[in-house]
Amino acid sequence: MAAKKVAGKKAPRAGKKAAKACAVPVSKETFVTIYVMGRGYHVPAEATIMGAIEYAGYQIKRGAGCREGYCGACATIYRLPGDYKIYTGLACTTMVQEGMWLAQIPAHPSHKPVYDLDKLTPDVATIQRLYPEVFRCVACNTCTKACPQDLEVMDYIQAAKRGDIEALMDISFDCLACGLCAIRCPAEIVQMNVGLLGKRLYGKYLAPKSAHLEKRLREMRKGKFDKEYKKLMTADKKTLTKIYYERDMES
Ligand code: SF4
Ligand code: SF4
Numbered sequence: 001m002a003a004k005k006v007a008g009k010k011a012p013r014a015g016k017k018a019a020k021a022c023a024v025p026v027s028k029e030t031f032v033t034i035y036v037m038g039r040g041y042h043v044p045a046e047a048t049i050m051g052a053i054e055y056a057g058y059q060i061k062r063g064a065g066c067r068e069g070y071c072g073a074c075a076t077i078y079r080l081p082g083d084y085k086i087y088t089g090l091a092c093t094t095m096v097q098e099g100m101w102l103a104q105i106p107a108h109p110s111h112k113p114v115y116d117l118d119k120l121t122p123d124v125a126t127i128q129r130l131y132p133e134v135f136r137c138v139a140c141n142t143c144t145k146a147c148p149q150d151l152e153v154m155d156y157i158q159a160a161k162r163g164d165i166e167a168l169m170d171i172s173f174d175c176l177a178c179g180l181c182a183i184r185c186p187a188e189i190v191q192m193n194v195g196l197l198g199k200r201l202y203g204k205y206l207a208p209k210s211a212h213l214e215k216r217l218r219e220m221r222k223g224k225f226d227k228e229y230k231k232l233m234t235a236d237k238k239t240l241t242k243i244y245y246e247r248d249m250e251s
């Protein structure tokens with residue numbers, strides 16, 4: 001079924017008048033009215049923002065990937081009627097709300113210095129050299145409020161300032177790189193890239209070595225699994241499907 005466009009309705013502005021303006025006749029049980037770039041649509045109340053935009057007839061060519069809240073491609077900002085705040089969320093996991101006003105956001109700036117990981121040291125000197133803007137952080141916590149992963153973003157930036165690479169890695173670990181923190185930061189810090197540097201430094205210099213991984217790599221280099229690889233690479237789809245579903249799985 002195609003989305004029902006709300007004829008001639010402009011998106012509401014913030015404030016009490018706006019709240020009234022969005023009171024268009026809808027089936028309250030199943031539909032809400034949202035506004036996509038200024039145009040109103042009746043969409044299922046149970047839809048995610050992404051589902052509702054597609055229901056309204058738009059084809060999302062960019063800004064969508066996993067559709068499951070993992071890839072961070074669908075960073076979205078929106079407003080609600082009568083509310084001055086800018087809200088943030090992932091379009092694939094955030095549900096629509098009555099009067100929600102959606103707009104596209106342009107790509108955010110992403111300061112990303114090029115570095116050779118082999119030549120870095122896991123300490124504050126590296127942070128100072130690659131991301132000096134980190135030290136402009138004014139501790140406003142806006143980044144934390146913007147994060148759809150509920151990460152303590154400001155805390156990992158503070159860890160970066162202290163040169164605490166382990167805490168930087170740990171606190172930023174579940175970052176999706178959606179960029180919503182970066183578009184709100186008054187200090188122009190691109191938090192996700194700082195977190196990524198922390199993870200790389202930790203993995204390269206600080207993480208305990210895994211003896212069984214080293215052993216397995218040695219086995220691979222000696223060709224222990226070459227025969228098995230060859231068998232997989234030449235198998236047809238039916239055989240691969242059988243192997244896949246019969247594989248050992250951790251319970
Ligand atoms: S830390 Fe920033 S980039 Fe990472 S998930 Fe949270 S808002 Fe997105
Ligand atoms: S938004 Fe920017 S300035 Fe504010 S706490 Fe986060 S990193 Fe610091």
Ligand code: FES
Pocket residue numbers: 063064065066067068069070071072073074090091092093
């Ligand atoms: S499409 Fe991947 S997080 Fe939304």
